Amino acid sequence: MKLLITGGAGFVGSALAISLKTNYPDYQVFALDNLKRRGSELNISRLKQAGVEFIHGDIRNKEDFDAFPPVDAVIEASAEPSVLAGLDGTPDYLINTNLVGTVNCLNYALKHKADFIFLSTSRVYPIKTIETLNFVEEETRFALSDEQPVPGASSKGIAEDFPLNGARSLYGTTKLASELIIQEYNEFYNLRTVINRCGVITGPWQMGKVDQGVMVLWIAKHYFEQQLGYFGYGGTGKQIRDMLHVADLYRLIDWQLHHIDKVNGEILNAGGGLESSASLQELTKICQEVTGKTIPIKVVPENRTADIRLYVTDNTKVTALTGWKPEIGIRQIVEEITAWLAENEEALAPILK
Template structure:
């Protein structure tokens, strides 16, 4: 099998490439990446030493696809992933990458009649609607209830039929727009596709920042004993997310790669679910236990732009169709990332500290 992974030197793309090459040594894998994200240059050596082909290119440039060979499947993992992207300036790079770049990927896939696996995001769901959901305030976190004002949400989390009307961030909008175009290619060009609306993906080799990669950021700040803050919602740190280890995501992508016809045309939520969820307050406690370090955490009551109180993925549909469910819990995720920091602290310190 020949596979192209766009964003192939990024956190998710390189993780998928390495796992695929390790499990299927005979597969020919190409990773296309423009290396814009700080730290992605470290992954070029990691993938190249396994015999994965790194191609320096940009999905915004359709000419960069011309030198690529025909492949059987495209895994579209490239993105400007920040939920704040475009909010403090021009959105051009965001739109050109996340929307027009996806169109270039689709046209390349169509040219070679390749399957198309798209990594979308839970951020396609509107912020204001999520913020009006019914919840309870427990001792250390916020929790969804079963009694809700809209469809597609319960105590299990948010499902694929959650309403899409409303604003969601420019980042979420570009991903949703890409989803709509993918559905057109599936219906009218016969391209085999699947869309995965991923929750918070994390794990070793993610270069975490405030606006994207909060799990790694939280652990790194503990590791190097720097200050953090609980921002918004009263400054209590009770805002809650589910966390998906990239190794769990790989198991889903692996299944889809080899069974694409069984989920052709589907849109699937994929996240950690309630079983792998944490509030910031709970995450702080686990980080203290795993790293043995306690750091100052300031409390800021004011809620920031595009923040949400509570998001949990309802994985019912993806589990029903594929049998997949996440297996790695929050504590193991923290332990994996802490071990990675320990083993690579010299290299990572200039990036993450």
């Protein structure tokens, strides 16, 4: 099998590329990336070492695709992933990467009759609707109630039939627009596709920032003994997310790659679920225990732009269709990222400190 992974030097793309090449040595795996995000350059040597072929190019440029070899499947893992992208000025780069870039990838896949696996986001679900959900305030976290004002929400989390009307961030909108176009290619061009709406993905080699990669950011701030803050929702740190280890995501993508007919045309939520969820307050406690360090955390009661109180993925559909469910919990994620920071401190300090 020949595979093209876009965003292939990014956190998710490189993890998928290296795992696929390691588990299927006879596969030819190409990793395409424009190296815009700081830290992605550190993955080039890792890709090469694994036997992955790196291509320096940009999905925004359809001319770049003319030079690519034919492949059997495309894994579209490229994105400008910041939920705040485009809000401080022009959204051109965001739209050209996350929407126009996806169209270029689709046309390339169509040309070679390649299967198409798309990594979308839970951010396609509208902010205001999520903020109206019924919740209970527990000792260390907010939790969803079973009784909800809209379909697709329960104490298990958010499901695929959650309403899509409303604003969701420019990032979420570009991904949702891509989803709609992918469905058209699936229906009218008979391109085999699957869309994965991923929750918070994390793990070693993620270059975490405030607006994307919060898990690594939180652990790194503890490791390097710097300050953090509980922002919004009264400054209690009770807002909650579920965390999906990139190795768990790999197992799902691997299954889809080899059973595409069973998920062809599907849209699937994929996240850590309730079992692998944590509030900032709970995450802080685990970071203190694992790193052995306690850092100052300031309290800022005011909410931040595009933030949400809670998001947990309901994996019911994807588990029923594929048998997949995440296996790696919060503590193991913190332990792995802490070990990675210790092992690569010199290279990572300028980026994460």
